[in-house]
Amino acid sequence: MRPWVAAQIGHAASVPAGAVVILDAESVLADADVEDLRQEMDVIPITDWIELRRVWDLDIRHRSERARTALLIRAEDFAGPSDLPWDIEREAAAVARVRWPVPIELRPLFRVAGEQADALAGAARSNAPANEIVAIAYGVRPGASADELDAVARLRLDPSTPPELWDALTQTLMTSLARQVADDRGDPSSLQAAWNDWLRAGDASPSASALRAAPGPVLSLLGSGVLMPAPAVAKGLPDWTRIGAAEPDPNDLIEQLVAAKPPEPSTAHDWIETASWWGQVRAAVASQPIPPRLSEPAWEIWQDLDTKFGAWLRESYGSSLLSAAPTPRAAHQIAPFLARRVADGARVLLVVLDGLGFAQWHQLRAATPLKILQATGCLAMIPTLTGVSRQAILAGALPVDFPDTLTSTRLEDRRWRAFWTEHGLREQDVTYSKTLGSDASNVPTLGGRVAAVVVTAVDELLHGAEVLADRQVAVDVGLWAKAGFLEALVEAGVRAGFEVWLTADHGNLPTLPGPVPSEGQLVESAGTRVRLYPNETLRAAAAEYGTIWDPPGFPADVPLRPLFAPGRRGFHTSGAQVSHGGLSLDEVVIPFVQVSI
Numbered sequence: 001m002r003p004w005v006a007a008q009i010g011h012a013a014s015v016p017a018g019a020v021v022i023l024d025a026e027s028v029l030a031d032a033d034v035e036d037l038r039q040e041m042d043v044i045p046i047t048d049w050i051e052l053r054r055v056w057d058l059d060i061r062h063r064s065e066r067a068r069t070a071l072l073i074r075a076e077d078f079a080g081p082s083d084l085p086w087d088i089e090r091e092a093a094a095v096a097r098v099r100w101p102v103p104i105e106l107r108p109l110f111r112v113a114g115e116q117a118d119a120l121a122g123a124a125r126s127n128a129p130a131n132e133i134v135a136i137a138y139g140v141r142p143g144a145s146a147d148e149l150d151a152v153a154r155l156r157l158d159p160s161t162p163p164e165l166w167d168a169l170t171q172t173l174m175t176s177l178a179r180q181v182a183d184d185r186g187d188p189s190s191l192q193a194a195w196n197d198w199l200r201a202g203d204a205s206p207s208a209s210a211l212r213a214a215p216g217p218v219l220s221l222l223g224s225g226v227l228m229p230a231p232a233v234a235k236g237l238p239d240w241t242r243i244g245a246a247e248p249d250p251n252d253l254i255e256q257l258v259a260a261k262p263p264e265p266s267t268a269h270d271w272i273e274t275a276s277w278w279g280q281v282r283a284a285v286a287s288q289p290i291p292p293r294l295s296e297p298a299w300e301i302w303q304d305l306d307t308k309f310g311a312w313l314r315e316s317y318g319s320s321l322l323s324a325a326p327t328p329r330a331a332h333q334i335a336p337f338l339a340r341r342v343a344d345g346a347r348v349l350l351v352v353l354d355g356l357g358f359a360q361w362h363q364l365r366a367a368t369p370l371k372i373l374q375a376t377g378c379l380a381m382i383p384t385l386t387g388v389s390r391q392a393i394l395a396g397a398l399p400v401d402f403p404d405t406l407t408s409t410r411l412e413d414r415r416w417r418a419f420w421t422e423h424g425l426r427e428q429d430v431t432y433s434k435t436l437g438s439d440a441s442n443v444p445t446l447g448g449r450v451a452a453v454v455v456t457a458v459d460e461l462l463h464g465a466e467v468l469a470d471r472q473v474a475v476d477v478g479l480w481a482k483a484g485f486l487e488a489l490v491e492a493g494v495r496a497g498f499e500v501w502l503t504a505d506h507g508n509l510p511t512l513p514g515p516v517p518s519e520g521q522l523v524e525s526a527g528t529r530v531r532l533y534p535n536e537t538l539r540a541a542a543a544e545y546g547t548i549w550d551p552p553g554f555p556a557d558v559p560l561r562p563l564f565a566p567g568r569r570g571f572h573t574s575g576a577q578v579s580h581g582g583l584s585l586d587e588v589v590i591p592f593v594q595v596s597i
Contacts, residue, residue, distance in 0.1 A: 001036040004121035005029065009096040012070070013040045018093030019060045019069040025079045028098045034072065041068035048075055056088055103130045105171075109164040114326050131172040138165070140172060145210035146217070148178035153217035156186050157224055159374035159594060160326030177210045188226050195227055199245060202234030215240045219260050223276050224375035225365040225593070243280075253284045254294045258301065264308075268320045268329050271309060272377035275589035278302065279358025282586070286359065286470035299568075302585075306567065309585045310547075313382075318552035320379055321398065328378040328592060331389050332553075334503060335396030335416075339423045341499060342449060349451045349498035351489060352393060354386060355459030355580060357507030359470070360477050361591045367481035370490060374594040380506040382551040383530045383562050384580050384587040386459070390505035394432075394452060395419055403555040407532075416452050425449055436460065438480075440488035446496050453489065462508050462578045469510040469576035491597045504590040508580045511570030517542045528570045529582035534559040545571070547583065 001010065012020040020041075029037075037043055044059075046052045052073060063069060071092075077083060081095045089095060101121035102110045110120055116137055123136035134140065138155070141147040152173075155161045169182040180190040194207035195218070202208065211218060215238070221227040222244040232245035242248045242256045257280055265271045282302075285295050323329035328337045338348045356364075358377070365372065381389035381399055387407045388399050395402060395415035405411050413432040420430045430451075433444035437455040444453060457480055465472040480486075493500040511528060531546070533539035539548060539561040547564040550556065564582050565571055580587045 002033065003118050004101045005033050005036070005098075007121075008098050008101075009037070012094040012096035013037060015068065015093045017066045017068060019056075019063070019067075019071060019091075020094040020096065021071045021073060021081075021084065021088065021092045022096050022098060023078050023080065023083075024072060024074050024098040025076050026098075026100065027074050028100055029072075037070060037072075041070050043070045043072055046071050046073040046075070049077060052078075052088070053085070056085075101125075102133065105130050106133060106168060109134075109162065109168050112162040112164055114160070115324065130168070134165075134168045134172045140169070142172055142174045144213075145175040145177060146214040148173050148175045149210065149214040150217040152178045152181045152191075153220045156181070156188065156226060157220065157375055158327060159376060161186065175210060177207055188221065191221070192227055195244065196230040198234070199230045199232040199237065199241065200234060202236055212238060215260065219243055220273070223280055223362075225362075225370075225372035226375060229366075250284050250287045250290065251294060254281060254290065254298060257281045257284060258298060261301065265312070268316070268323070268325075268379065271312065271585070272589055274305065275358050275377060275585050276362075276375075276591075278305065278585060279362050282359040282470065283362045283474065286474040287363075289471075303567065306585050309588075310583055313551075313583060313588070314549070317379065317382065321553050327376055330379045331381050331503070331505070331590065332392040332396060332398050334378065334393050334501075334592065335419050338450070338501065339396075339420075342423070342425075347449050347496075347498045349446060349453065349493040349496075349500045350393075351486075351493075351500065351502045352390060352452065352454045353458050353486075353502060353504050354390065354454065354456045355462050355506065355508055356504035356591065357509075357586050358589065358591055359586070360458055360473065360508075361504075361593075363474060363477050364481050364486065367478055368487050369597065370487065371596045372593060373596055376592050377589050378503075378592050380504075380588050380590050381553065382583065382588065383532075383554070383564070384506035384582060385527070385530065386505055388554070390454070391415060393503065393505060394454075398553040400553055400555045403558045406555070406558065406560060412454070420450055437485040437489070439483040439485050442485055443488045443492050446492055446498065451493075451498065455485070455489075457485070458504075462580075465578045466575055469578055472576075473508075473510075473578055487597065490595055494597050499594060500596065501592070501594050503592045506580045507584075507587045507590055508578050509568060509582065509584045509586045510576065510578045511565070511572070512568045513572055513574050514565065514569035515545055516571045516573055517545050527581045528572055528577050528579035529565045529587065531563045531571060532560040533563060534561070536561055539563050549583070 009022055012022060044055055080097055081089055100107055102124045110117055113120055119137040123133040135142055140151040163185050166182045166185040170179060173179040173182050177194055184190060198205040198208050198211050229244050229246045232241060240256050240260055242252050262274050262277050265274045281298050285298055320329045328334045341348055381392045387409055390409060391402055391412050392399055394412045396419040399406060416432050417430045429449040431448045432452045434454040435442045435444055437457040461473060461476040490500050542563055547566055570577055570579060
């Protein structure tokens with residue numbers, strides 16, 4: 001039971017015996033609150049005086065004194081205990097009245113606030129004005145342009161931010177640039193115009209001081225693709241603006257990106273932001289021959305980050321799989337998230353780009369005219385193999401729920417359809433397609449309420465990059481972007497009335513050669529970044545070659561015990577390979593974005 005609900009009706013719900021009356025004249029309680037109450041006692045809904053009288057006289061009076069029953073009265077005639085018949089008020093074991101815990105102007109937001117409802121209710125207990133309640137509940141610090149833009153960026157990048165919050169923020173934010181974004185319900189057009197103008201006019205721009213003071217939030221929006229680069233022609237701009245300048249020099253871009261490294265990550269959200277930032281660095285390093293003075297320090301930063309990420313995974317991966325955050329924190333939560341969108345009336349197209357890491361995503365969004373509506377990321381399933389993680393996305397389930405097909409994708413079409421039929425859709429309302437996606441002619445026919453399109457082009461390009469590794473991938477992905485498949489697919493989805501969401505089953509990593517166990521058929525699957533053994537004994541015998549870990553969510557009763565390659569090492573003795581399957585930041589954290597055209 002949510003804290004604010006417990007504060008109002010908890011005493012009634014805890015009555016050890018008898019019938020209690022709960023007055024909810026304005027239907028404040030959500031369905032989930034009523035279900036929580038049903039876990040404590042029998043709940044009988046009442047909508048008028050006659051029904052109340054009949055239930056009390058013919059049912060409640062004849063129940064055992066030890067029976068625990070709640071009469072939930074939702075009728076305007078019963079606003080308070082004094083509105084009840086005298087005998088019912090006197091005989092009830094307890095009477096509780098449910099009231100709105102927030103001021104009237106915040107009730108539309110409160111209804112859709114989800115997990116933030118408790119924060120709003122808690123802030124409202126101070127009897128502060130509505131604008132201050134919103135600021136406290138959502139961590140907004142009004143007054144300084146940098147702080148307000150930081151809040152706007154954070155909320156704009158969260159797909160779960162409701163339109164009602166933007167309405168409330170118009171009365172909370174005080175600086176013109178941030179308030180304009182709120183007035184536009186999160187549309188960044190005004191911020192984009194201010195950015196373009198500042199890069200053109202410099203300090204003569206009206207927004208110069210506000211943008212100059214807010215490199216963090218601006219770079220976050222640029223990194224996600226919500227803000228687009230613009231030509232930088234003004235003199236005296238800060239060095240960090242080169243990150244958001246059209247066609248920046250790659251060497252300058254790397255230097256400025258490294259200087260803009262995010263704070264030390266500690267949560268799943270922090271690691272998603274860090275993975276996105278690192279993807280920009282890696283994409284810049286791969287864009288052309290880069291001098292060692294820039295590329296080597298970048299990969300040294302990666303080494304430090306990836307070591308910390310590995311420790312975080314061990315501690316927090318399991319809890320992240322169970323996260324109740326409004327946006328997916330792990331790949332198996334993507335389908336349930338989309339199901340909530342469909343329940344709200346949307347048609348949804350999910351595009352799964354096999355093997356797409358943040359480095360390739362940043363390259364694609366820069367090379368295509370896609371409009372980024374929402375941008376975040378989530379954790380792939382571990383091991384980061386297609387059969388494990390892509391099935392989890394399409395099945396909306398953890399790998400432990402499909403142990404029989406962990407090394408195959410042959411049933412993913414069936415699993416996708418089964419997920420949606422379990423959520424109330426008809427078979428004909430669900431479509432699935434799989435394509436190489438070589439060019440616009442490969443765009444499949446889209447139909448139904450929900451559609452999934454699996455695109456294998458990027459993964460095919462990864463496995464062919466055996467000469468120049470990341471640089472080869474960057475060239476190939478650039479050529480693929482120009483072929484027009486992704487743009488044509490998104491355009492077809494938007495024209496058909498779909499919300500279009502892009503994600504990946506896993507990312508990828510350019511690996512360095514390392515020792516390989518000589519085991520022959522003793523290993524079930526000998527991948528570049530993970531080897532799967534038929535039992536614990538054989539895996540333990542190869543422990544010196546890698547990292548032993550049985551990740552949460554992976555079934556314990558299958559003959560597939562993973563041994564992960566350490567660091568950037570791969571289970572190959574020579575050559576260049578860009579692969580996946582392991583535990584690196586690049587492989588595990590994947591994009592999840594809503595796009596349009």
